[in-house]
Amino acid sequence: MATPVNVGMIGYGFMGRAHTNGYKRCPDFFPELRHQPVLKAACARSEDKIQAFADQWGYESIETDWRKLIARDDIDAIDICVPNNLHKEIAIACAEAGKMILCEKPLAMNVAEGEEMCKAVEKAKVPHTVWYNYRRVPAVTLAKQIIESGALGRIFHYRANFLQDWTISEDLPQGGQALWRLDAEAAGSGVTGDLLAHCIDTAIWLNGTVSDVSAMTETFIKERVHQATGEKTKVTIDDACAFMCHFSNGSLGLFESTRYARGHKALYTLEINGSEMSLRWDLEDLHRLEVFDHKDEGALRGWKSVHVSDHGGEHPYMDKWWVPGLQIGYEHSFVHHVADFMKSLDEGKPCGPTFRDALETQKVCDAVLTSAKERSWENV
Amino acid sequence: MATPVNVGMIGYGFMGRAHTNGYKRCPDFFPELRHQPVLKAACARSEDKIQAFADQWGYESIETDWRKLIARDDIDAIDICVPNNLHKEIAIACAEAGKMILCEKPLAMNVAEGEEMCKAVEKAKVPHTVWYNYRRVPAVTLAKQIIESGALGRIFHYRANFLQDWTISEDLPQGGQALWRLDAEAAGSGVTGDLLAHCIDTAIWLNGTVSDVSAMTETFIKERVHQATGEKTKVTIDDACAFMCHFSNGSLGLFESTRYARGHKALYTLEINGSEMSLRWDLEDLHRLEVFDHKDEGALRGWKSVHVSDHGGEHPYMDKWWVPGLQIGYEHSFVHHVADFMKSLDEGKPCGPTFRDALETQKVCDAVLTSAKERSWENV
Amino acid sequence: MATPVNVGMIGYGFMGRAHTNGYKRCPDFFPELRHQPVLKAACARSEDKIQAFADQWGYESIETDWRKLIARDDIDAIDICVPNNLHKEIAIACAEAGKMILCEKPLAMNVAEGEEMCKAVEKAKVPHTVWYNYRRVPAVTLAKQIIESGALGRIFHYRANFLQDWTISEDLPQGGQALWRLDAEAAGSGVTGDLLAHCIDTAIWLNGTVSDVSAMTETFIKERVHQATGEKTKVTIDDACAFMCHFSNGSLGLFESTRYARGHKALYTLEINGSEMSLRWDLEDLHRLEVFDHKDEGALRGWKSVHVSDHGGEHPYMDKWWVPGLQIGYEHSFVHHVADFMKSLDEGKPCGPTFRDALETQKVCDAVLTSAKERSWENV
Amino acid sequence: MATPVNVGMIGYGFMGRAHTNGYKRCPDFFPELRHQPVLKAACARSEDKIQAFADQWGYESIETDWRKLIARDDIDAIDICVPNNLHKEIAIACAEAGKMILCEKPLAMNVAEGEEMCKAVEKAKVPHTVWYNYRRVPAVTLAKQIIESGALGRIFHYRANFLQDWTISEDLPQGGQALWRLDAEAAGSGVTGDLLAHCIDTAIWLNGTVSDVSAMTETFIKERVHQATGEKTKVTIDDACAFMCHFSNGSLGLFESTRYARGHKALYTLEINGSEMSLRWDLEDLHRLEVFDHKDEGALRGWKSVHVSDHGGEHPYMDKWWVPGLQIGYEHSFVHHVADFMKSLDEGKPCGPTFRDALETQKVCDAVLTSAKERSWENV
Structure with a gap:
């Protein structure tokens, strides 16, 4: 038992x-x-x-x-x-x-x-x-395994977006029940803490720490009704945020997040370019990892779309689920996180991301918000 | 309670x-x-x-x-x-x-x-x-709703494939534990009953009954070891099966299934072409429905990739799950089937497909196998 | 000179x-x-x-x-x-x-x-x-080179479609200026000679001869005005044609063509499945070849989208054009055909497809039309 | 005549x-x-x-x-x-x-x-x-027409990348015959003038002028042999450049270019997000325009892939070429430019982009290079 x-x-x-x-x-x-x-x-x-x-x-x-x-x-x-x-x-x-x-x-x-x-x-x-x-979406975990194997060579670029479109309507209130993410009092920031934080956590996990950032933020709709008061007040969250950065390994980073990108419901995309291999992934087709391998025979080089559903240990976590070709979804990332937490108890080891790991992401978020305010490069 | x-x-x-x-x-x-x-x-x-x-x-x-x-x-x-x-x-x-x-x-x-x-x-x-x-994959259920609305106009074509590649190795045994689908004694047929039956059930649901068929089957690897006996014996299942047909509504059908299509793990694809609209779907990206709508403005006509994950009643079953943009997977089709069965008990109504519905698919399967054997067109 | x-x-x-x-x-x-x-x-x-x-x-x-x-x-x-x-x-x-x-x-x-x-x-x-x-679209020529190298192993399946949608309107006349393809007198058949003939030529080139066929044809709109007479008369061409076949190498073939597939302007697609590798291509993105290579490392297997535009001899004909990543289009297949014809004169060799090669396609077309009429399998 | x-x-x-x-x-x-x-x-x-x-x-x-x-x-x-x-x-x-x-x-x-x-x-x-x-790739010209119609509503975001991978090898010389683009003396800058200039020209054409920028550049390989001297000297061009900006219409821009993105030969991508519609395009499939139209019926909303090859005036320039579904390629943008120049002579009107138009792009490029050097926001 x-x-x-x-x-x-x-x-x-x-x-x-x-x-x-x-x-x-x-x-x-x-x-x-x-x-x-x-x-x-x-x-x-x-x-x-x-x-x-x-x-x-x-x-x-x-x-x-x-x-x-x-x-x-x-x-x-x-x-x-x-x-x-x-x-x-x-x-x-x-x-x-x-x-x-x-x-x-x-x-x-x-x-x-x-x-x-x-x-x-x-x-x-x-x-x-x-x-x-998102670390435990199998395609992302597979990306981590490939990167850790050294197969990518020297890393030149990392880029990530998290694009949504659900706050474009001017009639949407800010804050209140189920909408606290739109209230700076409760959320601390807008897309930076909500969406970019995800991108940054994955980026640090896959590509190491960030040294400095230059950011911009924007609030497209300046005033909205607050559900708590019924009054129209100034919106204080960031509707959109983009930043450039340097990673400690010398690669360049480019990040963007918004809730005003019509047509994208939850398009978290990431791409990493190494001298030998590149990888990319997106959340709206989360069961696939795209891989470009320069070692492939010249005439047959191309981006491979890997359906991350194989068994026999090929694809992380997937032995636990159905049969090859049958995809899992968003919720499974949480099942995997629970399982890994339980396993960490079995083994007496930490379960990442720890608070200390998450603090690294927080540091980048804070530097991003300061940079946007000061219109300056900020060290992390 | x-x-x-x-x-x-x-x-x-x-x-x-x-x-x-x-x-x-x-x-x-x-x-x-x-x-x-x-x-x-x-x-x-x-x-x-x-x-x-x-x-x-x-x-x-x-x-x-x-x-x-x-x-x-x-x-x-x-x-x-x-x-x-x-x-x-x-x-x-x-x-x-x-x-x-x-x-x-x-x-x-x-x-x-x-x-x-x-x-x-x-x-x-x-x-x-x-x-x-598969009737209860939300994208397929959405296809049913669209077709029932009459939006497709006159139907000309229906085509479906179910392509796999897991039996290509000659070393794979036939039959026995976890492999009874490869044993005609236990399974009745090969891909016809296992895979094409799915395609046929969906086709009848979406496009009505089939009147006649002309089929071919093939067994690529003629002898395999049977797990039960350890002996190499003749393989009696169909490794691949394709058929042409007429639907009762006058449209043409084309179906194919195989376990020898290298590169496809579980690629069930379907497409239906109507005079006003066409739809297509595949199992390896089951959360999307592709739609071509001739009513769209001319210069902007194209195949739309609908990420079937919206709420507010837009997309069947999806209000029950997460938020727009976050996909569900294979297993959810069974959750939906259970829920619909329970609901049918609430309402005192049948829950399709009934045995009688499934018998229609069986009739097509039998006609297909007879046609392949006799090299003739067979009425269903 | x-x-x-x-x-x-x-x-x-x-x-x-x-x-x-x-x-x-x-x-x-x-x-x-x-x-x-x-x-x-x-x-x-x-x-x-x-x-x-x-x-x-x-x-x-x-x-x-x-x-x-x-x-x-x-x-x-x-x-x-x-x-x-x-x-x-x-x-x-x-x-x-x-x-x-x-x-x-x-x-x-x-x-x-x-x-x-x-x-x-x-x-x-x-x-x-x-x-x-179409033999001289670089992606198709590349497919030929790969197949000739033996990289595909044993071939199991070949399938091709040619789907169009330009004759759906009942108001379109049959025959006359610029429409002779709709007139059986001038064209001999409908989609069979016009579209399927392309699919068959490529198929024979890539996969060898066809031994027997079972086909069906359909004329969806039974009467149309003829431009020559202004009178509405019976349409005698095939609007759609599908057939199953066996190739001489033991693989199975499935072909379909229609001018009633709403949403497809000129979607000629082909796919070939071998034990070791599969290839697919389509005319609406003719500059790409998709390749699945079973030799790839297990966890990284997937369909590769090869942008057929590399130089240095990697991709056929492409050294003659621009730089990698810049695609050519439909018309270039004819330029290549002319160049190969001129080269055949330089070298005193035949330039395929010869009349004799094209006769093989004609034989399949004739067998297809007979089969559709007789509802029987026909040897080629 | x-x-x-x-x-x-x-x-x-x-x-x-x-x-x-x-x-x-x-x-x-x-x-x-x-x-x-x-x-x-x-x-x-x-x-x-x-x-x-x-x-x-x-x-x-x-x-x-x-x-x-x-x-x-x-x-x-x-x-x-x-x-x-x-x-x-x-x-x-x-x-x-x-x-x-x-x-x-x-x-x-x-x-x-x-x-x-x-x-x-x-x-x-x-x-x-x-x-x-690139203004005269039909899909890009179509984007211009759609934007000018006002169909996009208020513009929130514009993003563009131009990713290549041809200078990753350390053995590639800088400068000299056919390589002057790698020599700051001859080219003025690296990817900024070569690739980003394209992105900026299209952006200004589609979305209006840029007000300010914050940029970073990088030279990944610090020394290379120069062909002219045979000696290894410091590389002075930018291998990569990214920048954020504000457009005069209040929208945010994000641009990136590099020759170190393994897997991309010439991937110029652009996307514009408006309150009512979004558009995206990329050079490696230049014959397609992707369109998301919020006016579409809710359940059927999705990104449409428009094959820009229709006739009857639907798609710019395409009446001049073949038939719908048959794509043209890269070189045709130059044919169209020549034709438009000749037409401008017929009509006695200017042919954009004029020198004055191109100067706007030059201003952004200069501001980008200054910003990268000064690590500051620069007005254009």
């Missing part, structure tokens, strides 16, 4: 559902793990809403005060799925209470908060991770 | 896992349904194997004799996930015992068997369905 | 323009050839029209009677760009007059005519070729 | 061939124009080389001194196809001699030179144009 890891979930939104599904699928598809999650309690201020969530997903109990949840002896791990401005306080309390922590990204509102959080978990020595889930 | 539907699963292979996952996800993602499946019992001859399967997936109990399973009062529905040559006997026993039936495709070994099965379920009036799961 | 090859062109339609452009580009891009075409005379019954054509393209003179053209001493080669029902008579007259012949495809109205034509050119020993131009 | 425009070509390299082909195709495909080019003389310092070029392409005469060419009375127009550092002197001499000018891009080595050139042609009132040929 596996050791149960009793999870207390704080929050019940989009990410609350995605993480919960991850916990529930883990024992079905990764039965060999010696730790397995148990949906012990779900927590939110609204009793009605959290009860409904618990009923739907099968949490054994509910709480309406996160401090009480953390105080419970029957809870081993806390999943922090609340707006960014609450991460720090909850995470530090968890660490002090000796709870494991699975924290939604971005780590914090800024680097200073993130530093405090890192110190807390490192002092408490609690297992923890941050939900930068 | 939803009414529990106690499921007894016979089999534990690839499809056993896929169906079971469908049952488990249904209450998480379709909580509004008033019937919900319960994993009551799993059944197979090997006690060790079925116990391991039950433990992994959470079935409450096991059986090693399907007759005993059917005899249990606490079982409401039987899921038949065994080789094709066992479908008939089990299904008829289920019907006689008043159990609901969820039968893996193809319905039967041939039309005669299928007819008996139809009569049995129609006499017993038990709810039932056949797992032609 | 190159030896001039004085060309007499009969016809001035779409193909007349395409061939003429081929002649004119040859010395610019293939200056090393020791034979080069000269636009000596253009011929058609309408003096006004042929004079305008000659003026536009730079033909030195005109004729209104093809017999006079052939009789001229200053003409070395005749280009036959007239409807199919005139090929035989003109070609035989050319051969008897000792003229070289460049004959538009298909070779003839039927096999009997084609046989006569073959005998005439073989008796007269005149250089000749048939304009199956 | 058309009025002859006697062309004197200076240079015989890649662009010399591309322009010459443009002149030769013009009367074949645009016979209605009342001005038509004549290949009067070709000029270069090497008599052998220019004679061979003239022989191949059919120039009537040669010169080895461009000043003599300009002095000839029988020359109407000069085509400047020499390295960038010679543009100014030749162009001004042409203007003073009253010759028409067709100048290769970029206009000049810098803005100061460009200003002088503008003044010269404006004073002399000679017809002139700059060969930013």
